[in-house]
Amino acid sequence: MLPYKSIEAAAAQLGRNLTYAETLWFNYSAEKSDGVLACHNILFVCLIFSVVPLPFVFIQLLRSPFFEKHKIQPKIQTPAAEIFNCYKDVMLNLLFVVGPLQLVSYPSVKAVGIHTGLPLPSVGEIAAQLLVYFVVEDYTTYWMHRFLHCKWGYEKIHKVHHHYTSPIAFAAPYLHWAEILILGIASFLGPAMVPGHVVTFWLWFVLRQMEALETHSGYDFPWSVTKCIPFYGGAEYHDYHHYVGGQSQSNFASVFTYCDYIYGTDKGYRYQKKALKKLREGVNGGEDGDGGFKSD
Ligand SMILES: [Zn+2]
Ligand SMILES: [Zn+2]
Secondary structure, three states, rough: OEEEEOOHHHHHHHHOOOOOOHHHHHHHHHOHHHHHOHHHHHHHHHHHHHHHOOHHHHHHHHHOHHOOOOOOOOOOOOOOOHHHHHHHHHHHHHHHHHHHHHOHHHHHHHHOOOOOOOOOOOHHHHHHHHHHHHHHHHHHHHHHHHOOOOOHHHHHHHHHHEEEEEEEEOOOOOHHHHHHHHHHHHHHHHHHHOOEHHHHHHHHHHHHHHHHHHOOOOOOOOOOOHHOOOOOOOOHHHHHHHHHHHHHHOOOOOOOHHHHOOOOOOOOHHHHHHHHHHHHHHHOHHHHHHHHOOOO
């Protein structure tokens, strides 16, 4: 809730007129409590999760050769009924695990200093904070994911996420409730270390979720804008982790590739990539040669 009675009072306090974005923010947030604003995240997460995967689902059901040539595991097609079941299961998780988690974690959001006031952060500040959040989360998730591939962690928790050996976008948050809690901690570490405005906090969860949905889409489109991001893993990179399954000791990172490179956990993936490239150049003339995993 903003401590100003009017836009004029806010302008007087800031010593300048409000920008257009700040006026919008004032009109939207002035009467809402900080707790309500922080918990908007669950609405955004549900909305993004319900909308962003739809083009990928449509593409898969369409089975057009134009798109199919970019399917990472072209031999595996997930039936429509299973896609719907995955959506239903994840929505239940979002509503009954992620939602309550957002509510109970509000005191932590407040304690670390995530704020709702004016002025709004600049684009540069938001970008710098998001970069920190992505790097911190990526590094933390790398080690948590490696831990979840130990015998106990895999059998008790992580096996749920590996149900899909050929991922679909809706399966990105298809997780055991304990993994949701574990990954929630990793997602909150960056904002806790470098707390910013609640708008940046929303944007962080939205972008991270969009990244996870694309990474699990099952398609590796050469025109994806994420191809321009340095050290970005992407769909083909993470798909390999699912393709190998529970035995996988490769490609643990969630967003970037540098952790797997530094700690040597991308060797299997690199070997497979090289072998498939040789096959494509030689014997098979472009066809996938090993169980249906395509690599560029
Ligand atoms: Zn895994
Ligand atoms: Zn995954």
